[in-house]
Amino acid sequence: MIIQLNPIIPMMTPKGEGMAHFMIDYSLEHDIYWVIFINATGECWTYNNKHIRLCKNITMDRLSITTKESS
Helix, strand or coil: CEEEEEEEEEEEECCEEEEEEEEEECCCCCCEEEEEEECCCCCEEEEEHHHCEECCECCCCECCCCCCCCC
16 A cells, blocks of 8 residues: 655655655555655655654654664
């Protein structure tokens, strides 16, 4: 199942900040995948949950984001 996100969601990826436009759910036995366009380059990448995080958001008191992996 492919779901178009409305509104799109700002995400932090191993390639930098981007905007998630779609979510792909193959089934209960698989990870959810996010289709994200990278802000700096315009590239389109697909990541599973373990590679992405929400961007920081002062309003939501999410002041810093750490990722386990880098580009």
